[in-house]
Amino acid sequence: MTDVPELPARLALTWGVAERPERAPRRELSIERIVEAAVEIADAEGLAGVSMARVAKSLGFTTMSLYRYVTSKDDLLLLMQEMAFDVEFPPAHEPPDWRAELREWALFVLATYRQHPWVLDIPISGAPMTPNNLRAADVALRALRSTPLGDGAKVATILLVNGYTRNAALLGRDLHRAAGETDGTYDAAGIADTLRMLVDEIRFPYLRPLVERGSYVPEVPELDEVDDVAWGLERTLDGVAAFITRCAPSDGGDRVEEHAGGLAGAPDDEAALAEVAAVVQAYSSDAKVKKAAAKRKEAERKVREAQKKVREHEKALRDARRAEAEAAQAAAARQAAQR
Structure with a gap:
């Protein structure tokens, strides 16, 4: 067996190979309970509400008791992120359909961000090295298995789609947060009227027509709406589809076309995303899947x-x-x- 290099303590925790404390304060305390309590606090109050002292208090232990299991808050945040992405993705499509599978993957990631929006506040410190993050990457690579893309292009495609999904989740969260800071009211009409007064055709010749038509100031979408997200995701997949067509070998065009999931034209955006969103919800809550x-x-x-x-x-x-x-x-x- 090949010798495995010793992992840093925080990564060893996520892989379950870290040394367990020999002298625990009480049997009821464990890494799993600590992380679950921290996630509950973050879901309710955001990442700012999470501290070692707060988590310890919620569990009925002293702060020092937690440090027997988790050596720092940074370690705790990594474990929280790992728990948030502990989701079960749907099985692969047969025959392969890269577009449908990558769309499902993006919606699953988006659902995770929306369920645990504090994950977006955890700084990205490098390439994914934890089990659940690597499993998510593996599923995304599975979606691209029928394409002619090389390794580098596949990784870049995953980063592209994940980047769009992450940005969509961040924008949606911040818009809702802004609405919450105004007692839940978002005066789109008032903002539109103000912009009509400020945005003139001399300084803003291309923006002015949109302001006039009321196209510039959007309504704050509900969390379960997928219209804007659908449009952006489908356009992103259109770009990937065009690149796949360019990369297809001269004798393999039919094969790429067959597995492209609609290279000639994307499906109706909202209908496609709503259908996948329903699959995400049903699959993620299925009792047999959880078991x-x-x-x-x-x-x-x-x-x-x-x-x-x-x-x-x-x-x-x-x-x-x-x-x-x-x-x-x-x-x-x-x-x-x-x-």
Whole structure:
């Protein structure tokens, strides 16, 4: 078995290979309970409401008790993000349909951002290295399996779609937050009237017509509306489709066209996204899916524990061999000195 490099403490926690505290304050406390409590606070109050002291108080423990399990708030945030993305994606389409599958993936990611909007406030510190983030990337790559794209183009496509989804979630959240700060009122008509007074055709010749027609100031969308998100996502997928067509080998055009999920024309935006949104909701709340996911997680946990034991035994074997070699060298040196 290939030796696995030692992971940083915060990543070891997400992979379930970190050392568990030998002296726990009480059996009821665990990393899982700590993270669940932190997520509940963040869902209710945002990321600003999360602190080690606040989480400890909600669980009925001292702050120092938490540090036996999670060494810093940064570690806690990483674990919270990992829990937020612990979602079950739908199975692959057969025959493959990259556009439909990538659309589903984007909607699942969007649903996660909307369910846990505080995730958007966690700084991105590098490439995904945690299990659930890597699993999400794996599902996105699965969606592109039938395309002629190379590895780099596939990764770039995932970043493009995720970037759009993340920005759409961030914009929606901030608009609702702004509405909340005005007692839930968003005076679109008043803002439009103000802009008509301020935006003239001399300084803003291209913006003025939109302001006149009332197209510039949007209504604040409800969280379950998908019109603007649908349009933007479909246009993003249109661009990917055009690039796939360019990348198709000369003798493989039919194959790419077959799996393109509508290269010649995207489906009706709102209808397509509403249909996928319904699939997302039904699939993510299905009792059988949740039960199967729980079994999968338990099996993964057992695999991680077994792998950890193997690594410990391999390390012990290496140490023993090293000690044996050193003892043999010392013995040879003693024999040489006696001659």
